Amino acid sequence: MTQRVRKAVLPVAGLGTRFLPATKVIPKEMIPVIDKPVVQYAIEEARAAGIEEFIFVTADGKESIATHFYPHPVLERALEEKGKLAELKIVRDSTLPPGAVHIVKQHDPLGLGHAVWCAWQLIGNEPFAVILPDDMVLSQTPCLKQLIDAHSKVGGHVVAVEDVPRDQTNRYGILDILSDDGKLAKAKGLVEKPAPDKAPSTLAIIGRYILDPAVFTELDKHTKGAGNEIQLTDALNRTIASVPFHGLRFEGRRYDCGTRVGFVEANLAFGLAHPEMGDRLRPLVQKLLDTK
Ligand code: UTP
Numbered sequence: 001m002t003q004r005v006r007k008a009v010l011p012v013a014g015l016g017t018r019f020l021p022a023t024k025v026i027p028k029e030m031i032p033v034i035d036k037p038v039v040q041y042a043i044e045e046a047r048a049a050g051i052e053e054f055i056f057v058t059a060d061g062k063e064s065i066a067t068h069f070y071p072h073p074v075l076e077r078a079l080e081e082k083g084k085l086a087e088l089k090i091v092r093d094s095t096l097p098p099g100a101v102h103i104v105k106q107h108d109p110l111g112l113g114h115a116v117w118c119a120w121q122l123i124g125n126e127p128f129a130v131i132l133p134d135d136m137v138l139s140q141t142p143c144l145k146q147l148i149d150a151h152s153k154v155g156g157h158v159v160a161v162e163d164v165p166r167d168q169t170n171r172y173g174i175l176d177i178l179s180d181d182g183k184l185a186k187a188k189g190l191v192e193k194p195a196p197d198k199a200p201s202t203l204a205i206i207g208r209y210i211l212d213p214a215v216f217t218e219l220d221k222h223t224k225g226a227g228n229e230i231q232l233t234d235a236l237n238r239t240i241a242s243v244p245f246h247g248l249r250f251e252g253r254r255y256d257c258g259t260r261v262g263f264v265e266a267n268l269a270f271g272l273a274h275p276e277m278g279d280r281l282r283p284l285v286q287k288l289l290d291t292k
Pocket of ligand 1: 011012013014015016017018019028057106108109110111112114115132133134258
């Protein structure tokens with residue numbers, strides 16, 4: 001029996017340099033796709049997967065990320081008095097229960113592995129999720145739920161993976177595959193950001209993980225890797241002899257909101273899939289495409 005996954009770490013301490021000047025004052029994760037901050041999609045996905053505690057690994061100036069999930073009594077009272085009950089529901093739906101939000105400061109952006117290590121005390125000794133809000137997934141079943149279901153069967157580390165073009169392997173952690181049933185791939189090794197000609201496969205880790213707490217012992221060594229950063233992939237690779245590692249080809253489509261083109265694509269994809277907006281947006285997108 002695997003232990004239930006109750007806690008999620010959201011590393012949101014990065015500088016967001018690819019989105020300057022938008023991120024000069026506003027955290028990257030607070031930029032909306034349609035009408036919701038990117039980070040709210042991640043929280044909604046996690047709640048739909050049964051996560052109960054949320055650990056934000058943040059940096060100075062990014063306080064608004066956690067605040068977004070607190071109650072807002074002044075706004076709620078004003079909406080109530082004006083009879084704006086639909087809007088009141090929207091505000092309340094974005095509020096997490098008391099005690100569900102934890103904040104840890106990373107202080108120095110030393111890498112994703114270091115950001116996850118910062119949450120060690122709050123996670124303790126149980127399996128946990130890591131969600132990178134930049135990766136947005138549009139799917140029937142929430143991507144994290146798919147991972148948790150797979151984890152309940154195979155245990156160990158289970159991460160979301162997808163095949164990427166070979167010329168992009170240097171942007172991802174890549175699996176060295178031991179066995180593969182077409183949905184779940186078992187890895188015998190992992191390489192962070194390999195050059196295309198060195199990559200052992202094109203199966204790339206995206207921003208959703210279920211991890212065994214054994215990874216913390218490796219992260220605690222603070223070993224630096226690619227880009228002189230403490231890499232999560234490297235720590236996971238060092239546990240692979242003792243902790244099974246599976247990549248799940250999830251159902252759904254991923255949009256990389258960490259890039260400008262990916263962000264525009266996500267707005268279009270989520271807009272077209274939006275129940276109230278999709279039908280109005282479709283002809284507008286078509287018109288833009290038809291305009292020479
Ligand atoms: P990115 O590589 O996208 O970095 O980090 P970034 O700083 O957010 O964005 P750019 O590259 O400057 O535009 C992937 C995820 O890991 C987090 C980021 O917040 C993001 O969610 N991260 C990265 C940390 O929390 N701490 C770090 O030291 C590095």
